[in-house]
Amino acid sequence: MARCCQGLGAAAPAPAADLPSSSSGATRPAHLVRLLRAAGDDRLLSQGRRIHARIVSLGLEEELGNHLLRLYLKCESLGDVEEVFSRLEVRDEASWTTIITAYTEHGQAKRAIGMFHRMQQEGVRCDAVTFLAVLKACARLGDLSQGRSIHAWIVESGLKGKSVLANLLLHIYGSCGCVASAMLLFEKMERDLVSWNAAIAANAQSGDLGIALELFQRMQLEGVRPARITLVIALTVCATIRQAQAIHFIVRESGLEQTLVVSTALASAYARLGHLYQAKEVFDRAAERDVVSWNAMLGAYAQHGHMSEAALLFARMLHEGISPSKVTLVNASTGCSSLRFGRMIHGCALEKGLDRDIVLGNALLDMYTRCGSPEEARHLFKRIPCNAVSWNTMIAGSSQKGQMKRAVELFQRMQLEGMAPVRATYLNLLEAVASNPEEARAMAEGRKLHSRIVSCGYASEPAIGTAVVKMYASCGAIDEAAASFQRGAMEDRHDVVSWNAIISSLSQHGHGKRALGFFRRMDLHGVAPNQITCVAVLDACAGAAALTEGEIVHDHLRHSGMESNLFVATALASMYGRCGSLESAREIFEKVAVERDVVIFNAMIAAYSQNGLAGEALKLFWRMQQEGSRPDEQSFVSEEIYRELERLHAEIREIGYVPDTRLVLRKVDEAEKERLLCQHSERLAIALGVMSSSTDTVRVMKNLRVCEDCHNATKFISKIVNKEIVVRDTHRFHHFVDGSCSCGDYW
Numbered sequence: 122m123a124r125c126c127q128g129l130g131a132a133a134p135a136p137a138a139d140l141p142s143s144s145s146g147a148t149r150p151a152h153l154v155r156l157l158r159a160a161g162d163d164r165l166l167s168q169g170r171r172i173h174a175r176i177v178s179l180g181l182e183e184e185l186g187n188h189l190l191r192l193y194l195k196c197e198s199l200g201d202v203e204e205v206f207s208r209l210e211v212r213d214e215a216s217w218t219t220i221i222t223a224y225t226e227h228g229q230a231k232r233a234i235g236m237f238h239r240m241q242q243e244g245v246r247c248d249a250v251t252f253l254a255v256l257k258a259c260a261r262l263g264d265l266s267q268g269r270s271i272h273a274w275i276v277e278s279g280l281k282g283k284s285v286l287a288n289l290l291l292h293i294y295g296s297c298g299c300v301a302s303a304m305l306l307f308e309k310m311e312r313d314l315v316s317w318n319a320a321i322a323a324n325a326q327s328g329d330l331g332i333a334l335e336l337f338q339r340m341q342l343e344g345v346r347p348a349r350i351t352l353v354i355a356l357t358v359c360a361t362i363r364q365a366q367a368i369h370f371i372v373r374e375s376g377l378e379q380t381l382v383v384s385t386a387l388a389s390a391y392a393r394l395g396h397l398y399q400a401k402e403v404f405d406r407a408a409e410r411d412v413v414s415w416n417a418m419l420g421a422y423a424q425h426g427h428m429s430e431a432a433l434l435f436a437r438m439l440h441e442g443i444s445p446s447k448v449t450l451v452n453a454s455t456g457c458s459s460l461r462f463g464r465m466i467h468g469c470a471l472e473k474g475l476d477r478d479i480v481l482g483n484a485l486l487d488m489y490t491r492c493g494s495p496e497e498a499r500h501l502f503k504r505i506p507c508n509a510v511s512w513n514t515m516i517a518g519s520s521q522k523g524q525m526k527r528a529v530e531l532f533q534r535m536q537l538e539g540m541a542p543v544r545a546t547y548l549n550l551l552e553a554v555a556s557n558p559e560e561a562r563a564m565a566e567g568r569k570l571h572s573r574i575v576s577c578g579y580a581s582e583p584a585i586g587t588a589v590v591k592m593y594a595s596c597g598a599i600d601e602a603a604a605s606f607q608r609g610a611m612e613d614r615h616d617v618v619s620w621n622a623i624i625s626s627l628s629q630h631g632h633g634k635r636a637l638g639f640f641r642r643m644d645l646h647g648v649a650p651n652q653i654t655c656v657a658v659l660d661a662c663a664g665a666a667a668l669t670e671g672e673i674v675h676d677h678l679r680h681s682g683m684e685s686n687l688f689v690a691t692a693l694a695s696m697y698g699r700c701g702s703l704e705s706a707r708e709i710f711e712k713v714a715v716e717r718d719v720v721i722f723n724a725m726i727a728a729y730s731q732n733g734l735a736g737e738a739l740k741l742f743w744r745m746q747q748e749g750s751r752p753d754e755q756s757f758v759s760e761e762i763y764r765e766l767e768r769l770h771a772e773i774r775e776i777g778y779v780p781d782t783r784l785v786l787r788k789v790d791e792a793e794k795e796r797l798l799c800q801h802s803e804r805l806a807i808a809l810g811v812m813s814s815s816t817d818t819v820r821v822m823k824n825l826r827v828c829e830d831c832h833n834a835t836k837f838i839s840k841i842v843n844k845e846i847v848v849r850d851t852h853r854f855h856h857f858v859d860g861s862c863s864c865g866d867y868w
Contacts, residue, residue: 150181157188161195169196183210190219199227214245222254225261233258234267247274249286256289265297288315295323317345321354330358337368347371349383356386365390369403379408385417392421397430412446420452428459435465445469447481454484460492467501476504483510490518507538513545520553528553529566544582547574551588555595564596571605583615587622594626602626603635617648625657633665640670650677652689659692663699671696687713691721698728719750730759739809746822763800766808770799773837781830798830803848807835811842820847827855836860 153176160169169192176182182189186209193201202223209216217240224233237255240247252275259268272290287310294303300323307320317340324333337355340347347355352372359365369378369387377383384407391400404410404418415438422431435453438445445453450473453466467485470476476485482505489498495518502515512535519528532550535542547570554567571580571589579585586606593602606615606623620643627636640658643650650658655674662671675693678684684693690713697706706728713721722745729738782794789797803821810819827835827850839846839857846857856863 150185153185154188157192161192164196166196166198187215190216194219194223199223214248214251217245218251218254225254225258230258230261252286260293263297265299268293288319291316291319295319300324300327314345314348318351325354325358330360333358349377349380352383353386356390359390362394362396365394381409381411385414389417395425397421397425412443415443416449416452419449423453423455423457428457428462432462447475447478450481451484454488457488458492460494463488463492479506479508483514486511486514490514509540509543512540513549516546517549520549523556525553525557544579547579547585548588551592555592558596567592567596583619587619590622590626599630599632617651620648621653621657624654628657628661631664633661636661637667637670652683652686655689656692659696663696666700668700668702671700687716691724694721695724698731701732703728703732722750727759743822762805762808765812766804769808769838772841773834776837778834778837784828784830801831803831807838807846818845818847822849826850826852836862
C-alpha cells in the first residue's frame with residue numbers, strides 16, 4: 122500500500138494532450154478508460170501510473186478499478202495489480218480473474234489457485250476466462266487434484282462445451298500422466314487441432330506410442346490437417362521404418378519438409394531406427410540446419426558405431442562455422458570407438474572451456490575407457506570434478522578389462538573421498554570378481570562385497586542378486602551361489618533372469634540335479650521360463666541323464682512355439698543324444714530343415730559318437746559339408762580322434778614324415794607349429810574315418826585346397842593304415858594309396 126502511494130504521489134504532471142485537466146471538461150470515465158487502454162496496449166507503465174494518479178484525484182478509482190487492473194496486468198506489474206486489487210471494495214468476476222491471471226503469469230501458481238478458492242468462498246460467479254486462468258495455474262503446477270476439482274466446477278457452471286477449457290484440461294490430465302482421464306474427456310469433447318495434439322502428446326509422454334500413432338491416423342481420417350508440432354510428436358513416437366516413411370509422405374504433402382523443426386525430427390526418426398542413409402538425405406536436403414540438427418545426426422552416427430562418418434560430419438560442422446555445443450560433444454563422445462576421433466572431441470572441449478564440465482567429462486571418460494586408453498582416462502579423471510558416475514565409469518573400465526585389483530582399489534578410494542557407492546558400482550565390482558575367479562583374492566573380495574551389499578540394502582534388488590549368484594558360481598562356490606539366491610531377495614521376488622542365473626550356474630558346474638530342483642521351484646513360483654531357461658535346463662537334464670525331465674521341458678517348448686528355434690533345437694538334440702534317446706535327437710535334427718548350422722550338426726555328431734555309432738557320425742560329418750556347413754574343432758568329437766591322430770602322427774614320423782612348419786605363419790615355437798599342422802581339419806576327418814570305417818576306403822570332402830604338408834602326411838598315413846584315402850578338395854580328387862597320390866604331387 123505504501124509503495125503504491127509513493128509511486129502515485131511522485132508521478133510527474135502529464136502533458137495536457139495526454140491527461141485531462143479538471144477544468145477541461147474531459148474528465149469523463151469513458152475518456153479515462155481509452156487512455157488506460159492505450160497505455161496498456163503500448164506497455165507504458167509510467168504513463169499508466171500518471172493516469173492512475175489523476176483517477177485517484179478525481180475519486181474514480183473504485184469505478185475504474187478493473188480497467189486499472191488490466192492496465193497493470195498488460196504492463197506486467199504484479200505489485201501494482203496487488204495494490205489496486207487490495208483497495209477495491211467491490212470485486213467482481215473481472216477483478217478476481219485479473220489477479221488470478223497475474224499470479225499465474227508471474228509464476229505464482231499456488232497463489233493463483235488460492236485466489237480462486239477465495240473467489241469461490243465470496244460467492245463470486247466464475248466465467249470461462251476465470252477458469253482458463255486457474256487451469257493454467259494447475260497446468261504449471263502439475264496439480265492433478267486441483268485440476269479435477271476445477272473440472273467439476275466447470276461442468277456445474279455449464280461451460281464444459283468450451284473447447285479452450287476442455288483443451289487445457291486435456292493438457293493437465295496428459296502432463297500429470299492421467300491418460301485415461303485425458304482420453305475420456307477427449308472422446309466426449311468437441312475436438313479441434315489443439316485437442317488432437319494434446320491427446321497425441323499425452324499418450325506419447327506416457328509411453329503409449331501405438332495409441333499415439335493411432336490417434337495421429339484417426340486425426341487425418343476425421344479431416345484435421347496436422348500442424349508442425351503434430352508431425353514432430355508423430356515422428357518422435359514412430360517405431361518402424363514404414364511408419365516413419367508414411368509420416369515423411371505426409372510431411373511432403375504438407376509442404377513442411379524444409380521446416381527446421383520438422384526436418385530435424387524426421388532425420389532423428391530415421392537415425393533412431395537405424396536408417397542412417399535416409400536420415401543423412403533428409404539432413405542434407407534441409408533448407409536450414411541449427412546445432413540441434415547437427416547434434417541429432419552426429420549422435421546417431423556415434424550411437425550406431427559409424428565413427429568414420431561421425432568424424433567426417435563433425436569436421437564438416439566445424440568447417441561450416443557451426444560452433445559445437447556441450448550436447449554436440451556429449452553426443453559425439455557417446456558410442457565413440459575411435460581414439461583419434463575421441464581426442465578431436467576432447468580438443469574442442471578444451472577450446473570451449475568445457476573440459477571440466479562434469480557431464481561432458483564423464484562422457485569423455487567413458488570414451489577413453491571404451492577406446493582402450495586407460496592412461497588418458499586416468500589423466501582426465503584427475504582433472505574433472507568427479508561424481509558417482511565418474512567413479513563408476515573408472516571401476517567399469519577396470520572390470521571390463523578383468524582388472525579386479527584395480528577395480529577394488531578404485532572402490533576403496535571412492536569411499537575414502539566420501540562418495541557413496543550406488544547400484545551400478547556394485548554391479549561393476551561383482552563383474553570384476555566374476556571375471557577373475559582364478560585370482561587368490563577373488564573369493565575373499567567377493568564375500569566382502571556381498572556383505573557390504575547386504576548391509577547397504579541392495580541385496581533385495583533382482584539385478585544385484587543375480588550378479589551375486591554369478592559371482593559365486595564363477596568362483597566355484599556353488600553352495601554359496603544357491604544360498605545367496607534363496608536368501609537374497611526371497612524366491613517369490615526373483616524374475617526370470619535371476620532364475621536363469623542360478624539354473625545355468627548349477628548346470629554348467631555339473632550340478633544337474635540341483636539345477637532341475639530350482640527349475641521345479643521356479644515353476645511353483647509362477648515364473649514363466651524363456652529360451653535361456655529351457656536351454657540351461659536341457660543341459661542339466663543331459664548332465665543328470667534325466668530323460669523324463671527333458672521330455673517335460675520339450676513338451677513346454679513344443680506348446681510355446683520355441684521348439685523350432687535353432688538355439689533351442691540344438692540343446693534338445695544334445696540332451697536326447699546324451700540321454701541315449703537317439704531317435705528323438707534325430708527327429709529334432711531333421712525338423713530343422715532350412716537353417717541348420719555347424720553347431721546343431723556337431724550336437725548330432727556327438728550324439729552318434731557318444732552312443733557308439735561312429736559310422737553314423739562319419740556319414741553326418743560328410744553330409745554337413747555337402748550342405749555347406751564348414752566343420753570346426755567341435756566337429757571332431759569328439760578325445761579318441763585326437764589320440765588316434767597322435768598315434769598316426771607318431772608312426773608316420775618313424776617312416777620318414779617331416780612336418781613343413783614353414784606353412785604356419787603364426788609367431789609360435791616349432792612344437793606349436795607342428796601341433797597346428799597336425800590338427801588341420803582333413804587330418805582330423807581322416808583319423809575319424811580310419812577309426813570308424815570298416816571298408817578299405819576312407820573318403821574326405823574338403824572345401825579348401827589341401828595344403829602341401831597335409832598332402833604329404835596323407836601319403837604316409839595311407840601307407841601305414843593300408844587303406845585308400847580319397848580326398849576331394851577345390852581342385853580335384855586325390856586318391857592316396859600305399860604312400861602315393863593319383864595327382865603325382867601336382868594340383
